[in-house]
Amino acid sequence: MALEHALLVALSERPAAGLELARRFDRSIGFFWSATHQQIYKVLRRMEDDGWVTAQTIEQSGRPEKREYTVTDVGHKVLADWISTTTPRAGFRSEIAVKMRAASYGDRDALLANIAELIADHRVRQGHYETMSARDYPEPQQLAGHELDTYLVLRGGILQETFWIAWLTEYLEAHA
Amino acid sequence: MALEHALLVALSERPAAGLELARRFDRSIGFFWSATHQQIYKVLRRMEDDGWVTAQTIEQSGRPEKREYTVTDVGHKVLADWISTTTPRAGFRSEIAVKMRAASYGDRDALLANIAELIADHRVRQGHYETMSARDYPEPQQLAGHELDTYLVLRGGILQETFWIAWLTEYLEAHA
DNA sequence: CCTTACATGTAATCCGTTACATGATTAG
DNA sequence: CTAATCATGTAACGGATTACATGTAAGG
CATH class of the missing domain: 1.10.287 (Helix Hairpins)
Incomplete structure (x- = not known):
């Protein structure tokens, strides 16, 4: 139950569409919280349904449309609340x-x-x-x-x- | 796809029933591969179906019966084969x-x-x-x-x- | 009398991976 | 002509967690 929050962090830093988030995850946050594009799309949809983010469809010449997501006030509050909840020691699996x-x-x-x-x-x-x-x-x-x-x-x-x-x-x- | 193998290791060290394995996991192997008893029971059944282990029902006075599992020859081979397959770098999640x-x-x-x-x-x-x-x-x-x-x-x-x-x-x- | 320990399990749900699908454009 | 890139998704499956269930016996 934290990919949502990782996405809120990434989108707070800068709004983005699903694939761009997947790419960013491969380079920075993803070192500590990996995710595939399929999963990211799924979670973004759910976050949109829950009102944590809003999507804006952007037309591009010669490329498919993309849906750029921005964090809403609700989303910012969800993120702030999550930061304040205590995280327990992570289980190590090797x-x-x-x-x-x-x-x-x-x-x-x-x-x-x-x-x-x-x-x-x-x-x-x-x-x-x-x-x-x-x-x-x-x-x-x-x-x-x-x-x-x-x-x-x-x-x-x-x-x-x-x-x-x-x-x-x-x-x-x-x-x- | 490795709880099976962790269980094969534990049972190779010493045969045991589900609950005892759960307890052992809490003290040693489980530091590096945790599992709940529910999950352990489920996996043990599947391993038995696959012929990796055999179960022996043991009656106990004043306590419920327990099913003690022992690794079969097939199980030992599965474990040896698994050890020889290469494990990729583990993804870190925090x-x-x-x-x-x-x-x-x-x-x-x-x-x-x-x-x-x-x-x-x-x-x-x-x-x-x-x-x-x-x-x-x-x-x-x-x-x-x-x-x-x-x-x-x-x-x-x-x-x-x-x-x-x-x-x-x-x-x-x-x-x- | 109540709780804990022993021992095994079912059911629901969630999170995540893998495989597959579409359709256009650009680079080699 | 082929492969890769952009962009979004569906479907199937598997691993794991959480809640719940059962029944006996010993300890406080």
């Missing part, structure tokens, strides 16, 4: 953790190869985040308000990748 | 990250209070893991095989909590 524990019941070398790949993946992703951070927030100390928030969320991505690299590396080295 | 980004559209102080609570939560949980680690694995260097695996998964829990504490604290301090 398939690779289950496999780590299961390694003695299967091919450990295959698992170690899988883990080595994952480490490489996480390094790439961490590099990606760091590039974004250096490019978009060269002077973090100067930031405030919404910009400071987006920066700190990106920092979370970097720290999260650091965690993965550390843990997976520890597993690899213990079995080296 | 409601609090969405709220961090949304803070300027609502009551930031309420969010900061929420985050302070979360930090306390994560500290408690980290302490819990560390106690388990010190108690069950006093000499990690000596470990091998399945025990080493369970230790390293627990280490993952500790590192994960470290990540949360670091990130949330960074957010708090940036807004202090």
Whole structure:
């Protein structure tokens, strides 16, 4: 029950149509709350029915029409209320953790190869985040308000990748 | 599509009935793959239908009967095959990250209070893991095989909590 | 007497993924 | 000529949560 709210955040930052939101999700918020376009369309319709957003149909030359969504006063209130409700600690789910524990019941070398790949993946992703951070927030100390928030969320991505690299590396080295 | 496999791991370690599995999940594997008893019962039935496990009804004096499940040869093969398939990088989903980004559209102080609570939560949980680690694995260097695996998964829990504490604290301090 | 623990389940609902569909335009 | 891009969607399915149901026995 939070894709709605993630969409309200994205649309508060800037009104957009479904596909554009899907693309934006792939680049920023989606790092922490992924969603496919199908799901986004479905949820946007429901949000419109509930009066959280309004849609404006925009004609485009040589392209299909798009429906651009804007957050209503109701939507802004829903978002503000949601921010004030307490979020409980998130449950952590990891398939690779289950496999780590299961390694003695299967091919450990295959698992170690899988883990080595994952480490490489996480390094790439961490590099990606760091590039974004250096490019978009060269002077973090100067930031405030919404910009400071987006920066700190990106920092979370970097720290999260650091965690993965550390843990997976520890597993690899213990079995080296 | 992995609760089945988590159950195969748990049942490979030791045969058990549904409720006992639910309890075990709350204490060990469940830290990384949570499940309610309802769901566990449903999945166990399906696994039995598929021949991955067999059930033995056990009468108990003064208590309801229980169905104890054991992994079959087929089940062991399914588990081994699954371990050899590659697991992709897990998508990270965080409601609090969405709220961090949304803070300027609502009551930031309420969010900061929420985050302070979360930090306390994560500290408690980290302490819990560390106690388990010190108690069950006093000499990690000596470990091998399945025990080493369970230790390293627990280490993952500790590192994960470290990540949360670091990130949330960074957010708090940036807004202090 | 009331509550908790034991033990297994059904039903409703929700959230999300995957596959498929349409139809026009632009790039190679 | 083919593939990709823009833009919006439907349909089917599966995983998971929440609420509810049953019945016995021990503990306070």
